[in-house]
Amino acid sequence: MDEPTLITQTNSRKNVAKTILGVLFTAIGLFLLISFVSYLLNFQNDQSQLGDFWNREIVADNMMGKVGAYMGELFIYHGIGVTAFFLPIFLILLGLKIIFRFRQIKPFKLLYNCLFFLIWLPIALGFATKIGILHGVMGFEINDFLDMLIGKIGVGITLLVSLILYIVINWRITPDQIASTIEKKSKNLDKDELDIELKEKTVEPKLTEEKENPTDKKITENFLDEAIKPVEKIVLEEKKPTIVQPEPTPEIIPAKDENDVALTIEKVQHEDEVEKIAADLVQKHGEYDHRLDLPKFKFPTLDLLRKYETGDNVTVNQQELEQNKNRIVETLANYGIGISQIKATIGPTVTLYEIVPEAGIRISKIKNLEDDIALSLSALGIRIIAPIPGKGTIGIEVPNSNPTIVSMRSVIASNKFQQSKMDLPIAFGKTIENETFVADLAKMPHLLMAGATGQGKSVGLNAIIASLLYKKHPTELKFVMVDPKKVELTLYSKIERHYLAKLPDSEDAIITDNTKVINTLNSLCIEMDERYELLKNAYVRNLKEYNEKFKNRKLNPEHGHRYLPYIVLIVDEFADLIMTAGKEVETPIARLAQLARAVGIHLIIATQRPSVNVITGTIKANFPARVAFRVTSKIDSRTILDSAGADQLIGKGDMLFTTGNELVRLQCAFVDTPEVDDITDYIGSQAGFSDAFLLPEYVGEDGGSPLDIDLSERDALFEDAARVIVMAQQGSASLLQRKLKLGYNRAGRLIDQLEAAGIVGPFEGSKARQVLIQDDMSLEQLLDNLNQN
Numbered sequence: 001m002d003e004p005t006l007i008t009q010t011n012s013r014k015n016v017a018k019t020i021l022g023v024l025f026t027a028i029g030l031f032l033l034i035s036f037v038s039y040l041l042n043f044q045n046d047q048s049q050l051g052d053f054w055n056r057e058i059v060a061d062n063m064m065g066k067v068g069a070y071m072g073e074l075f076i077y078h079g080i081g082v083t084a085f086f087l088p089i090f091l092i093l094l095g096l097k098i099i100f101r102f103r104q105i106k107p108f109k110l111l112y113n114c115l116f117f118l119i120w121l122p123i124a125l126g127f128a129t130k131i132g133i134l135h136g137v138m139g140f141e142i143n144d145f146l147d148m149l150i151g152k153i154g155v156g157i158t159l160l161v162s163l164i165l166y167i168v169i170n171w172r173i174t175p176d177q178i179a180s181t182i183e184k185k186s187k188n189l190d191k192d193e194l195d196i197e198l199k200e201k202t203v204e205p206k207l208t209e210e211k212e213n214p215t216d217k218k219i220t221e222n223f224l225d226e227a228i229k230p231v232e233k234i235v236l237e238e239k240k241p242t243i244v245q246p247e248p249t250p251e252i253i254p255a256k257d258e259n260d261v262a263l264t265i266e267k268v269q270h271e272d273e274v275e276k277i278a279a280d281l282v283q284k285h286g287e288y289d290h291r292l293d294l295p296k297f298k299f300p301t302l303d304l305l306r307k308y309e310t311g312d313n314v315t316v317n318q319q320e321l322e323q324n325k326n327r328i329v330e331t332l333a334n335y336g337i338g339i340s341q342i343k344a345t346i347g348p349t350v351t352l353y354e355i356v357p358e359a360g361i362r363i364s365k366i367k368n369l370e371d372d373i374a375l376s377l378s379a380l381g382i383r384i385i386a387p388i389p390g391k392g393t394i395g396i397e398v399p400n401s402n403p404t405i406v407s408m409r410s411v412i413a414s415n416k417f418q419q420s421k422m423d424l425p426i427a428f429g430k431t432i433e434n435e436t437f438v439a440d441l442a443k444m445p446h447l448l449m450a451g452a453t454g455q456g457k458s459v460g461l462n463a464i465i466a467s468l469l470y471k472k473h474p475t476e477l478k479f480v481m482v483d484p485k486k487v488e489l490t491l492y493s494k495i496e497r498h499y500l501a502k503l504p505d506s507e508d509a510i511i512t513d514n515t516k517v518i519n520t521l522n523s524l525c526i527e528m529d530e531r532y533e534l535l536k537n538a539y540v541r542n543l544k545e546y547n548e549k550f551k552n553r554k555l556n557p558e559h560g561h562r563y564l565p566y567i568v569l570i571v572d573e574f575a576d577l578i579m580t581a582g583k584e585v586e587t588p589i590a591r592l593a594q595l596a597r598a599v600g601i602h603l604i605i606a607t608q609r610p611s612v613n614v615i616t617g618t619i620k621a622n623f624p625a626r627v628a629f630r631v632t633s634k635i636d637s638r639t640i641l642d643s644a645g646a647d648q649l650i651g652k653g654d655m656l657f658t659t660g661n662e663l664v665r666l667q668c669a670f671v672d673t674p675e676v677d678d679i680t681d682y683i684g685s686q687a688g689f690s691d692a693f694l695l696p697e698y699v700g701e702d703g704g705s706p707l708d709i710d711l712s713e714r715d716a717l718f719e720d721a722a723r724v725i726v727m728a729q730q731g732s733a734s735l736l737q738r739k740l741k742l743g744y745n746r747a748g749r750l751i752d753q754l755e756a757a758g759i760v761g762p763f764e765g766s767k768a769r770q771v772l773i774q775d776d777m778s779l780e781q782l783l784d785n786l787n788q789n
């Protein structure tokens, strides 16, 4: 029982000592500050008085007496001139930090940042002026010495070059960035607005931290400390559109007498008011443009894609057509099926013969003869469509003996793709009518792909990714790539800082390790929940409406709102994953598939093995859109498509696509590895973000413990959060979100820190965490101890 008292006593002694030190520093700082100011006004008189320091008859004009005058003489005149003002400012800040424990004040960081100028400025002033108190003796002497060594012009050049080098090295300002600022200025970037935002940020610098990359954060911190606006930093700050939402003004009905209690009526802000403010802001600054985060980004050009010698003209010779027609007619006649009309449509890989049978012939009869017809046409890949939906005719698809490659270039260049207004357009390839086929991933909303090995799955995935890269800006789309095979998606690591998303602690953005996949999927679930919360708070139903509202400056970034990019999760070889991780993978995938569409998270899952233990009922039920390349059995075809057909494809990108209704046969666009290489090189060589898009942190059940959390790096709101939790005696992140108006991430982080500090207990599933501190007194004591350590 004695121990805590002992600790408290030692702590309180330490506290007293610290406070005394703080007061001393502040006092000395103030003394010097007043002395210096006064010295600047009176130094001419006082300089002559200083010789007789102890003579009472001689009085100094300095407000701090002879000591003040002496200090001014020592530091300013004999020292470094007006640059000496840094010393009292440093001491005052240090003192205030020690007394009040202000985390925002960072005197040593200031010292570090000003070190260069403490040396440079006196020399520069000595070079430019001959006023002693500006440069001090030191400034003068060094100048004189340098003058002797390299001459006046040499000193001037040295000063200028050292300043430029300092700016380039320390603030990383390059001519490129200067050019981009000028560009921005021409877009009427309002400087005043930025200043106002800056001030707001100084009060609550952590507000924008929620989704920032670590490097961005560092830059923002520098920005605040130095109070200087380097170009790159302006670009970053601009991310935050100004949205000034007036605080609702509470009305108070005062208490009538002592026993009565005053009633505060909080006025709910009128929606029209917000609309009006937003409209004014849009009129003044224009709509928020998310693309300005990477203003110079250039989309990949068409010439990165290959042209094929055959061109895109389908070639089937007359003779082949004639032969096939005759065979079809003969074969059907052998089975007693007469034909009244036959028409051929030539596609890139197959030709469709559309047959109108004679009256009275049952369609099922033709369907049953499928294998026989295929045999007599002796071709692989005959597919019979009986009847062709909506037409009443029967289709027989026969592979061409010389299939044409559908180049990625041709589908990307097509009008259909170029002019598409879809949210996530994918140019899959060409239909049998030789038309470019474009589908919207956002509508699918998730895609399941299957196909035996070597039938074109990887090419298909590349075609999907390439389509999106040609249409979506890096600020609008992020990929989460899972590649257990470790080879297929590696090329995309080059565009990590543009298009990829990853977990905060992972090095590679492309995930090849199965345990990391589980964490990433769960992290995506957190991102999804967080986005739902944002949507709810914005009173919108989906990502598109949300971003629209954000662009119109109707959502306040101070409340965690931000422009939300689409996230596309790509899993190449799902079988591997589900075999090793089973339910752990299936559950988050199913959850995402069920819920994520509205918040712009879409899944593309590919597998070589479309067996029922890989594509389970739960997965299938949530993936209405499917792509099947050639598979080896009818059973596999049924598993992926719910019907036969994929077993009769001819491979090499021949595929069937469905969104739940009819099947469409397509020839997948061909994009070769060197083309992907060129595209990723083109994008990767451009300026990108400082890091990949960071997904929310997820700590698995066995990964990480509260001990991993460094309590010296506590959140600025740590103490407020602790008080909220202890007062409500309820350890939940959502309580913090509500009370402190925080985003999910930050509230989650706070709860983890509170756990590490022993204020709340461990995670207990759906229940709120236990609160381990019962009253305010114990909490304050604990916080005090934490602050002293």
Ligand SMILES: Nc1ncnc2c1ncn2[C@@H]1O[C@H](COP(=O)(O)OP(=O)(O)OP(=O)(O)O)[C@@H](O)[C@H]1O
Pocket (backbone or CB within 6 Å): 405, 406, 451, 452, 453, 454, 455, 456, 457, 458, 459, 460, 608, 652, 653, 654, 667, 668, 669, 670, 671
């Ligand atoms: N759309 C296409 N057009 C023309 N040829 C294609 C097409 N798709 C695939 N091919 C040919 O088939 C080969 C194998 O394709 P791909 O690598 O995509 O197979 P896969 O199904 O991913 O195989 P695995 O599962 O073993 O990785 C390619 O190298 C190419 O020659």
